[in-house]
Amino acid sequence: MPGDLVTALTALLPAGAVLTVPADRVAYERDWRQLYADPALCVVLPHSTAQVAVVVALCAAHQTPIVPQGGNTGLVAGGVPGPTVLPGTLPVVLNLSRMRQIVSIDTQGNTMLVQAGATLAAVQNAAAEAGRLFPVSLGAEGSAQIGGVISTNAGGVQVVKYGSMRAQVLGLEVVLPNGEVWNGLRALRKDNTGFDLKQIFIGGEGTLGIITAATLALSPAITARATALVGVASVAAALRLFEALREGAGAALSLCELICGPAMVLAAAHAPGAKLPFTAACYVLTELSGTGGGADVSAALEAVLAAMLENGVANDALIAQSDRERAALLALREAVPEGEQREGGAVKHDVSVPLGEIPGLVAAVEALIAARYPDCRLNIFGHLGDGNLHINIRPPMGQIVAALADVKADITRDVEALAVARGGSFSAEHGIGRMRLAGMRAHKSTVELNLMRAIKRAIDPSNLMNPGKMIPEDDQT
Numbered sequence: 079m080p081g082d083l084v085t086a087l088t089a090l091l092p093a094g095a096v097l098t099v100p101a102d103r104v105a106y107e108r109d110w111r112q113l114y115a116d117p118a119l120c121v122v123l124p125h126s127t128a129q130v131a132v133v134v135a136l137c138a139a140h141q142t143p144i145v146p147q148g149g150n151t152g153l154v155a156g157g158v159p160g161p162t163v164l165p166g167t168l169p170v171v172l173n174l175s176r177m178r179q180i181v182s183i184d185t186q187g188n189t190m191l192v193q194a195g196a197t198l199a200a201v202q203n204a205a206a207e208a209g210r211l212f213p214v215s216l217g218a219e220g221s222a223q224i225g226g227v228i229s230t231n232a233g234g235v236q237v238v239k240y241g242s243m244r245a246q247v248l249g250l251e252v253v254l255p256n257g258e259v260w261n262g263l264r265a266l267r268k269d270n271t272g273f274d275l276k277q278i279f280i281g282g283e284g285t286l287g288i289i290t291a292a293t294l295a296l297s298p299a300i301t302a303r304a305t306a307l308v309g310v311a312s313v314a315a316a317l318r319l320f321e322a323l324r325e326g327a328g329a330a331l332s333l334c335e336l337i338c339g340p341a342m343v344l345a346a347a348h349a350p351g352a353k354l355p356f357t358a359a360c361y362v363l364t365e366l367s368g369t370g371g372g373a374d375v376s377a378a379l380e381a382v383l384a385a386m387l388e389n390g391v392a393n394d395a396l397i398a399q400s401d402r403e404r405a406a407l408l409a410l411r412e413a414v415p416e417g418e419q420r421e422g423g424a425v426k427h428d429v430s431v432p433l434g435e436i437p438g439l440v441a442a443v444e445a446l447i448a449a450r451y452p453d454c455r456l457n458i459f460g461h462l463g464d465g466n467l468h469i470n471i472r473p474p475m476g477q478i479v480a481a482l483a484d485v486k487a488d489i490t491r492d493v494e495a496l497a498v499a500r501g502g503s504f505s506a507e508h509g510i511g512r513m514r515l516a517g518m519r520a521h522k523s524t525v526e527l528n529l530m531r532a533i534k535r536a537i538d539p540s541n542l543m544n545p546g547k548m549i550p551e552d553d554q555t
C-alpha cells in the first residue's frame with residue numbers, strides 16, 4: 079500500500095526528509111520549463127548513500143517507481159514524475175540535494191571525490207580553490223548537480239576543448255534498482271578490466287540506478303584567457319571563423335559559441351547591465367585559454383581576428399580588456415535561454431550535425447518556418463564548435479509558446495528530421511527524458527532500441543527506475 083511505504087520511509091529517514099504535503103512537493107514535481115507537473119507519492123531527501131539504498135530497497139519491495147532528481151534543471155523533463163507507467167502507482171521522487179559534500183581533492187592525481195548532490199558550481203569552486211579547473215560549464219551550473227550533470231552527460235560551453243561530462247568521470251558509486259550499492263569509485267586513468275560499467279550510467283538519465291558519488295578528473299587551472307565577441311554576416315561566415323580559430327589556436331580554443339542576431343537581441347534585453355557593442359546578423363563568442371602567459375593566447379586571438387577582419391569573414395570584433403568585460407560577454411550568451419523563457423518560451427530543439435552541414439541545416443529550417451509557420455520567430459544559438467545548435471521556434475509576437483500546442487509536435491518532428499537527414503542527432507546534449515521519446519521512436523533503429531531495452535531489463539527487471547523516460551516502451555515502437 080502506498081500509505082505503508084510513506085510510513086516506512088518516514089520511520090527510516092531523519093525528520094524532514096520525506097515531503098508529503100502537496101505545497102512542499104510542488105517544486106520537485108514541476109520541471110524547469112514548467113511544462114509538466116504530475117504528482118509524486120512523496121519526495122525523499124536522503125543524506126547518505128546508505129539512506130538512498132534503504133529507500134530504493136523499500137520502493138522495490140513495494141513495487142513503487144523512483145524518479146531520481148538533482149537540481150531539476152533538465153530541459154527534457156527527465157527528473158520529474160511522468161504519466162503513471164504502473165497503473166495506480168505514483169512514483170517517489172528521490173532528490174539528492176542533501177548529499178552535497180566535496181569529499182576530497184587529490185592534487186597529485188588531479189581528481190576530486192564528490193557526493194552526487196554537489197552543484198556544478200560548488201565543484202568548479204572547490205577545484206579552483208585547489209588550484210585546478212573543473213571544465214564543464216553551463217548556464218544552470220548554480221543549481222544543476224553533479225549527479226544530474228553525469229546522468230544527462232551534459233555538454234555546455236567548453237566541450238570544444240575538454241569534452242562533455244563523460245570525459246570528466248573516472249568513477250561512480252551507484253545504488254542499483256534492487257538497493258545494492260555498486261562502488262566503482264576508482265580514480266584511475268587506465269582500467270581495462272572488462273566492461274566499463276560507469277559508461278552506461280553516464281547519460282543514463284536515472285533509468286538504471288541512482289548515482290550517489292563520483293570521482294571526477296580535474297584539469298590544470300587556466301592562467302590566461304583571451305575572449306572576443308565577433309560580428310559576422312552569416313552562419314557560413316561564423317563557421318569559417320571557427321575553422322580559422324581552430325587552425326590558429328589549436329588546443330587553446332576553449333569556447334566558440336554561435337548566437338544568431340535575434341537570439342542576441344533577446345540576450346541583450348535580459349542580461350543585467352548588458353550593452354551590445356555592435357549589431358550583426360550573427361555573433362560568435364570565442365575564447366582561447368591556456369596555462370602559460372596571457373600574451374600567447376591574446377596574440378593568437380588577435381592574429382586570427384585581424385586576418386578575418388581583413389578578408390571580410392568578420393565585420394566587427396571586440397576583445398574583452400578585463401575580467402569584468404569578459405564576464406559581461408559570457409553573460410550575454412547565458413542570457414539567451416533565460417530571455418527566451420521570459421518572453422513567452424519556445425518550441426525548443428537541441429540538434430547536432432557534422433560541422434559542414436550547419437549552414438545548410440539553418441537555411442533548411444529558415445525555409446521550413448517561412449513556408450509553414452510564417453508568424454513564428456526563429457531563435458538559433460549554440461555550441462558552434464560541437465556542431466550543436468539550439469534551434470528554437472518562438473510563437474508569433476505577443477503570444478506565448480502554449481499558442482503553438484497544436485503544431486508543436488509537427489514542428490519538432492520536422493526540425494529534428496532536417497538534422498537527422500544531414501547525418502545529425504535529434505538530441506545533442508539535453509537527453510531524451512519524457513520529451514524526446516517520439517524522436518527515439520522515429521530515429522533510432524530497432525537494433526539500437528532493443529539493445530537499450532536489454533540493458534534496462536537486465537539491471538531493472540521490474541522497470542522501477544525512472545520508468546517512461548529515455549527508452550520508449552516496446553509496444554509503442
Ligand SMILES: Cc1cc2nc3c(=O)[nH]c(=O)nc-3n(C[C@H](O)[C@H](O)[C@H](O)COP(=O)(O)OP(=O)(O)OC[C@H]3O[C@@H](n4cnc5c(N)ncnc54)[C@H](O)[C@@H]3O)c2cc1C
Nearest residue numbers: 148149150151152156157217223225226227233234284289
Ligand atoms: C539555463 C539552463 C542552461 C542549460 N545549459 C545547458 C548546456 O549548455 N548544456 C547541457 O548539456 N545542458 C544544459 N542545461 C540542461 C541541464 O542543466 C543539464 O541537463 C543538467 O545536467 C541537469 O542537471 P540537474 O542536476 O538539474 O538534473 P535534473 O534535471 O534533476 O535531472 C536530469 C536527469 O538526470 C537524472 N538524475 C538526476 N540526478 C541523478 C542521480 N544522482 N542519479 C541518477 N539520475 C539522476 C534525472 O532522473 C533526470 O533524468 C541547461 C539548463 C538550463 C536551465
